[in-house]
Amino acid sequence: MGRPTPSSSHNSLTVRDNRTGKSLEIAIEDNSIPATAFKSLTATPEKGEREENETNKGLRVSDKGFLNTAVIRSQITYIDGEAGVLRYRGYPIEELAVHSSHLETAYLLIYGSLPTSSQLKVWQSEVMHHGVVHADAEQFFRSFRYDAHPMAILTSAFAYLGSYYSEANPSLQGQSLFTKGSTESLAVMDKQIYRLIGKATTLAAMAYRVRQGRSFVTPPTGLSYTGSFLYQMDHIGEENYKPNPVLEKALDVLFLLHADHELNASATTVLQTGSSLVDPYSAIAAGCASLYGPLHGGANEAVIRMLISIGSPGNVPTFIEAVKKREKVLSGFGHRVYKTSDPRSFIVRKTADEVFKVTGKDELLETAMALHEAAMKDEYFIKRKLAPNVDFCGLIYRAMGFPLDFFPVLFAVPRVVGWLAHWRQMMLQPGGVKIWRPRQIYVGASKREYVPVGERALVEGPPKTPSQILHSG
Incomplete structure (x- = not known):
């Protein structure tokens, strides 16, 4: 990849560098070319050209906002924006919304196929079994201000959760903990997946109830994933309380729709963070922080406002x-x-x-x-x-009665599934994990000499100087 291929190759791209007259033939695979191929297009810097352009080190590809840069080979989600198509592992979202459930679709996204009835039973049992959190979590949630945004709480809670599971931390267990692909490694990975999906609703419900000044609810048994979530949020002590089945089903459908959406900002953040081989709880917390923004998960809150x-x-x-x-x-x-x-x-x-x-x-x-x-x-x-x-x-x-600032949380909880699917795929990809390190185009000052404080020229005005802040009290 990246080296000139025989001119007889039809499936290739020929690029001519008019600065040097050099031509480069690049192989096209899956309708893509490797950006690193352009590194071979070196040139002698022109007279007076900035050394920071690094012209003699090869051509760089500029793509602000990743408008046309592929960073990973994926088998998870396909989107055709022009045709309005969304498929999970090849299955149209319209069919899954009618026939599937959020947890069944979660299995599909993470493991690649729809589960059999026995596989689904085990999967659901494991996820729901891991919904309970440590008793110390109550003290953690109570430490937030009464008016803290629930996404701030949830983001912190995912990071906090990782502190309990040292066996899931590559910094403690070795950096190949999740990349080995051995039976033992996969078992450790699966256990964290159960925990993160199972506890996502519990953490979200706790973030809701701490805002309400209400006591926390232990996840019940015998209810569905969204049924358990609604129970934990609304249960006040009524005997034989069960969530409304219509609302339970509606929330399950919405969770399924939000489970994944290819390499959006938060999924990319999870992979960027995960590429350092940090524990999955920290990677999910980073994704949650990315989702928080009004251009992403905060958008549905912005719509209502x-x-x-x-x-x-x-x-x-x-x-x-x-x-x-x-x-x-x-x-x-x-x-x-x-x-x-x-x-x-x-x-x-x-x-x-x-x-x-x-x-x-x-x-x-x-x-x-x-x-x-x-x-x-x-x-x-x-x-x-x-x-x-x-x-x-x-x-x-x-x-349904959810507070306005809780809407992004209802986006984050199901998206944990998609984040984990992409994270797991990256951990197990052929060739291992390479840390993500984008290039930049440096346009700042060239080399400057240090000037003593008494000899410096005045630079003022926004945004080149700090703002003046008025202090009260």
Whole structure:
């Protein structure tokens, strides 16, 4: 890979460097070429050219935001943004949403195939068995302020969880702990997978209840994954309490839809962190922190805040015009990958209908639908391919009674599955794990001489100097 191949090869790319006249033929494999191939395109720096350009060390590939850079070979999730296609291990998301469950789909994502009935029984039993956390966790959760954002709590909790399992730490057990692929290594890996998926709902429920000032609930037996989650959140002491089955099923469908989405920001963060061979709990905590942002997992929270700010359907036209003038931000439309409607959005809409039969329609639904209709007819949004995406599921969460700032948590809990699938695949990939270390294009100052403090010229004004902060009290 990266070396010139025979000119007879049809499946290749020929590149000519006009600086030197040198040609390079690069093999194309799976419709991709290795970026490292361009390192052989060296040249003599031009007169006066900055040494920091490193022209004599080969050509670099610039790709701000990873718009067209593949970093791993994966068998997990396929997305065709132009056609609105999403498949887990080859299975269309529409079929899985109808026929499968979140835990069954989790097995598929992590291990590559749908489980048999006996395999599913063992898998579900292991995950649910590992839902209980150490008693010391109560003290940890109580240490947060009453108004701490639940995502801040959950992110911290995943990192905290890793401190209990020294057998899962490559820093203590050897860096090949998860990469050996031996029976013993796989068993250690699987146990951490059980723990992380099983405890994700428990940690999330604890983050919810500490905000409510309520005591924590031990995960019950005999309930489904989402049933147990709802039980831990809402149980107040009623005898024979069980969550509403419609809401339990709806949440399971939403968890399944959110389980994975290829190499999005948080999955990439997990792999970037995991490439240092840190323990999986730390890698998942890093992914949780990435998901927290309003451009990612915080988007569904942003959608509801937007709808609240719009108010009634009558205010939609004014809001639309403000968006065009870039005075307002439109949330819930457009996607980094999908250039047509997100295939999950149709399933979300059907799920919403079922939920609203139980909870009643959210008062913001009419505003959301008016916004959807106006945007889909407006040339401004059509031209920019700003179709509605899955973040409108926040309307379902709101109808079910979840607090607004808890929405990203409801994204993070199921996404633990996808993060683990990608992490496991990387740990077991042929050739082992290579730490991720992107290149940069340095455009800063060339070599400078140190100037004593008394002889320095004044540099002032934002953003070249620190801001002045007013202090009170």
